[in-house]
Amino acid sequence: MKNRVEGLTGIRGVAALAVLLYHLHFNPAFAQYNFSLTSRAYLAVDLFFILSGFVLSMRYDGLRMKSDAAAYFGFLLNRIARVYPLHLVVVTAATVRLFFGTSGSGALLTAPQLLANFTMSEAWGFGTPAVSGALWSVSTEAMAYLVFPLLTTLARVRPAWQTIGLAVIGYGTIAVFGDGSESMMDVASLENSFPLFRCLCGFAVGIVTHRAFTEGRLEAMRSDRSFYAVLLALGVAFMVPNSDLAIVATFPALVVALAHDGRAARAVFGNKVMAYLGLISYSLYLWHPLARDGLGHAYAIAQTHHVAIPIAVVVAVYVGGMIIVADISYRLIEVRGRKIVLALRTRVMPRRGQEDRRAFAHDQVGPAGADG
Template sequence: MSEVKSSMPRGEIKALTGLRGVAALYVVLFHANGLHAFPQMVRPFVHHGYMAVDLFFLLSGFVMALTYADLFRDGFDFGNFKKFLLLRLARIYPLYILVTLITAVMITTVLADTYHFDDNVLRALPFNLTMTHVWGLAYAIVPPSWSISTEWAAYLLFPLTIMVAVWLPRRYAVAGVGLAFAVLAAVAFGPYWMTRHHHMHGTLDVVHSYAPGTTLRCLASFYIGLVAFRFRERIPPFAAILALIAALVLLCFKSTDLGLVAVFAVLIMALSHDKGPVARVLQNPVIYWLGIVSYALYLVHDLIQKIILKSFPAWGLSGGLTRGEWVWVSVAVSLGVAALAHYAFEKPSRRWARALFLRDAKPASPSPVPAE
């Protein structure tokens, strides 16, 4: 098997944490766009916010490889696979289940008249609680959780994908990248049954629970993130500037999604050195803090936006503010609730879950960024 040498920074890669925070805020603005029309000048950029989730998938693959690749260096081991899954559950599940249950209660009671849900909540709840809902089983009770369901599928396949991406000879990893981009192309330009809708905002904007393209979108980008970890040393820190400029330009135009996946992968590889001007900006305390609370922000913001931007007007609670001003109120409230959820529940529940699931077990290495 191939050896993978590393000169990665020890401990947390703060630039990647900050990048995750920026991506989470981008998703918040993208979802607000569905409830409020942004100025025409910035609308194309905001419309492309769904690609922040593909950035999450790439980041997650990169981080999973960095943190857990050694567990499968010698092939599949059931004990290590169990450890890996339990560590992932301890990280993502407590806050996920709390937000899912709160949302389920609210959309069947106080928000029943203003929160549209395309399924029966009681029928959908078991599939949402097991994170299998987007596998063609039910609609997402917490809309952003579609990506968590698809990543759960990526975790179940992790022993196979990490072997191909990192430990087998390089030709297999590279061939896998070609296949991954072919899958993304099929999702972006394939038949209607692949997506179950006609791409709302762009070619990779596929989130339908009953469309195979939704999960394939995640699996392909997640795998590319794994391979990006293997070849990270080939991309120097200064390449982050070029990748960032390319990403910002491509995000202003439609039909650039496949190119963006490639550019995002290069950006992550360059930032993984935690050096250079772009990395320093992302290490700024405010941006870094966004990364710390990014998972909570991702989970809570949709419900808050629906309450403030849909329910409040229906209840006559406009408060004299314009629609645009309410958007920024919803962003501020989302950040506040995310901070409360992270510090009061997510962090302590993660420690509790690790103790419950694994007792004295420890991961192969500390996680470099908060995983979604």
């Protein structure tokens, strides 16, 4: 299997744009606008988690509890280089905004909150709010990285049906007791550990899905017909009320259909436009709450001065502006940040650092998402 599958990258871009539009009405200036096509986009976070588990297994399937410490810390450093530079910049920008902006003041920023946000641990069940709404899912993925060898070991030593059964029980528990805000699976409150549990369930599903994929159990899904059938099933599930669990259950099939890299999958999600959106999806995801609130402030000022701006224009400016911001952010922060971290690694451990730099050429995992 190829190290990089463009369809798996492209679907991240689509999901990130859906989250971007879904969160628009969370700003009071846009409260009356809620786009039906993205009304369940909070589930994109679950797709991100499953994708991360699957794609990380592609790159690091040999990482187990018995792996040597150098391999484990090399993996962690790769993940830090991938996600932390942009996370650090966004947390800093959000903190400055809270301190000086109209939405908050320095009194809201406690030392535990700042420590948790800067160490990516705000969603680990400590009750520490995120300084920006998109950060919680990145924090849960950070924990998933820490326990990734444990998850891969359990997925390999136990029968697949047991892992899937535990994931089903986990998702059911989240749906019943997680107190989702918009719906049963929209669990993102940092007052408890359910968001973290949600992420670990998704990772486990992604890992066991990759196991079944590599063992040849899912060859029947290689055809273009199977890919279109998955899309149809997903579309039907989205139209059924209260079907969050059914939608999440369809995500592994979508990931497998894309991983087979068939002609239809490449045409729909692996084309150049989709692949580009997937490439910048992490920046799209992390910056969009700050951009949305800035746009909302400008929109409210326009309304105060009786300037009528069609919502279609607002959405076009929002999406277009976010793509430009994300492109700049990807090139100046993500790419350069990775190089800086890996350069430091190369100085400390030259041989391992060179291996890590080669690995980054194919590392396509990012919690664009992650947020949701």
